[in-house]
Amino acid sequence: MSSMEKINRFRDERDWRKFHNEKDLAISISLEASELLELFQWKTSEEVKKNSIERIKEELADVLIYSYMMADNLDFDIDEIISEKLKKNNNKYPIELSKGNNKKYNEL
Amino acid sequence: MSSMEKINRFRDERDWRKFHNEKDLAISISLEASELLELFQWKTSEEVKKNSIERIKEELADVLIYSYMMADNLDFDIDEIISEKLKKNNNKYPIELSKGNNKKYNEL
Amino acid sequence: MSSMEKINRFRDERDWRKFHNEKDLAISISLEASELLELFQWKTSEEVKKNSIERIKEELADVLIYSYMMADNLDFDIDEIISEKLKKNNNKYPIELSKGNNKKYNEL
Amino acid sequence: MSSMEKINRFRDERDWRKFHNEKDLAISISLEASELLELFQWKTSEEVKKNSIERIKEELADVLIYSYMMADNLDFDIDEIISEKLKKNNNKYPIELSKGNNKKYNEL
Numbered sequence: 001m002s003s004m005e006k007i008n009r010f011r012d013e014r015d016w017r018k019f020h021n022e023k024d025l026a027i028s029i030s031l032e033a034s035e036l037l038e039l040f041q042w043k044t045s046e047e048v049k050k051n052s053i054e055r056i057k058e059e060l061a062d063v064l065i066y067s068y069m070m071a072d073n074l075d076f077d078i079d080e081i082i083s084e085k086l087k088k089n090n091n092k093y094p095i096e097l098s099k100g101n102n103k104k105y106n107e108l
Numbered sequence: 109m110s111s112m113e114k115i116n117r118f119r120d121e122r123d124w125r126k127f128h129n130e131k132d133l134a135i136s137i138s139l140e141a142s143e144l145l146e147l148f149q150w151k152t153s154e155e156v157k158k159n160s161i162e163r164i165k166e167e168l169a170d171v172l173i174y175s176y177m178m179a180d181n182l183d184f185d186i187d188e189i190i191s192e193k194l195k196k197n198n199n200k201y202p203i204e205l206s207k208g209n210n211k212k213y214n215e216l
Numbered sequence: 217m218s219s220m221e222k223i224n225r226f227r228d229e230r231d232w233r234k235f236h237n238e239k240d241l242a243i244s245i246s247l248e249a250s251e252l253l254e255l256f257q258w259k260t261s262e263e264v265k266k267n268s269i270e271r272i273k274e275e276l277a278d279v280l281i282y283s284y285m286m287a288d289n290l291d292f293d294i295d296e297i298i299s300e301k302l303k304k305n306n307n308k309y310p311i312e313l314s315k316g317n318n319k320k321y322n323e324l
Numbered sequence: 325m326s327s328m329e330k331i332n333r334f335r336d337e338r339d340w341r342k343f344h345n346e347k348d349l350a351i352s353i354s355l356e357a358s359e360l361l362e363l364f365q366w367k368t369s370e371e372v373k374k375n376s377i378e379r380i381k382e383e384l385a386d387v388l389i390y391s392y393m394m395a396d397n398l399d400f401d402i403d404e405i406i407s408e409k410l411k412k413n414n415n416k417y418p419i420e421l422s423k424g425n426n427k428k429y430n431e432l
Binding site for chain 4: 218219222223226229230231232234235237238239240242243245246248249250252253255256259260261264265269272273274276277278279280281283284286287290292294295297298299300301302304305306309311314315316318
C-alpha cells in the first residue's frame with residue numbers, strides 16, 4: 001500500500017476528513033514544522049542528531065503526513081508538484097550563477 | 109528518476125549540500141510552511157482554492173522538497189518514517205475513541 | 217519595574233543571556249507564535265475564546281517576552297520600532313485605498 | 325500616544341478591525357515571526373546583525389504590532405500578562421536549578 005493510501009485509510013477510518021479543510025491543514029503543516037524546529041532550539045545540528053534522531057524522524061513524518069493530506073484533498077500528485085517546482089527553481093537559480101553560493105535569486 | 113533523486117541532483121549541481129545542515133533545513137521547512145499558510149491569511153479555504161491553486165501547489169512542493177532533503181541528510185526512508193508514525197498514531201488515537209471527533213489524544 | 221526590566225532580571229538571574237543569540241531568539245519567537253496558533257487549530261475564534269482564554273494569555277505573553285529579549289539584545293526601543301513601522305505601513309496602505317478592504321499593498 | 329493607541333488608530337482608520345478575528349491574528353503573528361526568522365536562514369546571528377539590522381527592526385515590530393492587536397481584542401493588558409507569565413516561569417525554572425543551563429523544566 002502506498003504512503004498516500006495508508007494516510008487516507010488512517011483518516012477515513014476515524015472519519016476525520018470532515019475536519020481537514022485546507023486552511024486548517026496549512027496550520028497543521030506549519031505547527032508540525034515548528035515541532036520539528038523546536039528540537040533544534042538552542043542546539044547545534046550535531047547535538048540534535050546525536051541525541052534526538054528518533055524525535056526528528058517522528059516530527060518530520062508529521063510534516064509529511066499533513067502535506068500528503070493537503071495534496072490528496074486538492075488532487076495533487078506529489079511527484080508531479082515536486083518535479084514542476086524543481087523546474088521553476090532551475091530557472092530561478094541557474095547552475096552557473098548559483099553554484100556554491102546561497103544568495104537568493106533576486107540577489108544573484 | 110525518483111523525486112528524491114531529482115531533488116538531490118538539483119542541490120548537488122549547485123554544490124548546496126554544504127549549506128544544508130539540519131538546523132537550517134528545519135528553519136527552511138518551517139518558513140515554507142509559513143508561505144503556504146500565508147495564502148490562507150484572512151481568507152477561507154474556498155476562496156483560496158478558487159483563486160490560488162497554483163500558488164498552493166508551489167508552496168506545498170517547497171515544504172516537501174526541504175522535507176525530502178532533511179530525510180536524505182539523515183538517511184531516512186520517506187515511506188518508512190510515514191508508516192512508522194502512522195502506527196504510533198494508531199495507538200494514540202484508537203478508532204473507537206476518536207471516530208468523528210477531533211480531540212487530542214490526551215483529552216480522549 | 218518595567219516589563220523589560222522584569223524580563224531581563226528573569227534571564228540574568230538564571231545566567232541565560234549567553235544562550236540568547238538572536239538566531240535562536242528568532243526561532244523561539246516563531247515557536248511561541250506556533251504554540252499560540254495551535255490553540256486555534258481545527259477551531260473557530262469563538263470556541264477558543266470561550267474555552268482557552270487563559271492559554272491564549274500565556275502563549276501571547278511568551279511571544280512578547282522573547283520579542284522583548286531580542287529588542288533588548290539589539291538595543292531597540294519597543295515603542296520606537298512600533299512607531300516607525302506604523303509610519304511605513306501608513307505609506308504602504310493609504311487610508312483612502314485600503315479602507316475596509318484587506319488587499320495586500322502590492323494589490324491595491 | 326501609547327503604542328497601543330497608535331496601533332488601534334492605524335487599524336480603525338482603515339476599518340480593518342472587522343478582519344481581525346483572533347484565529348487570523350494568530351496566523352499573522354506566526355507569519356511575521358517567520359519573516360523575522362527568514363532573515364537568519366543559512367546565516368549566523370553575527371552576519372545578520374551586521375547586514376540586516378533595519379530589517380530585523382521592521383519584522384520584530386510587525387510581530388509586536390499583531391501581538392498588541394490580539395491583546396487589545398481580548399482586553400489583555402500587555403504588562404500584566406508578561407508579569408503573570410514571568411511568575412509562572414519563575415516557578416517552572418527555579419534559579420538554583422536552572423542557573424547557567426538551558427534544560428527544559430521537565431528535564432530539570
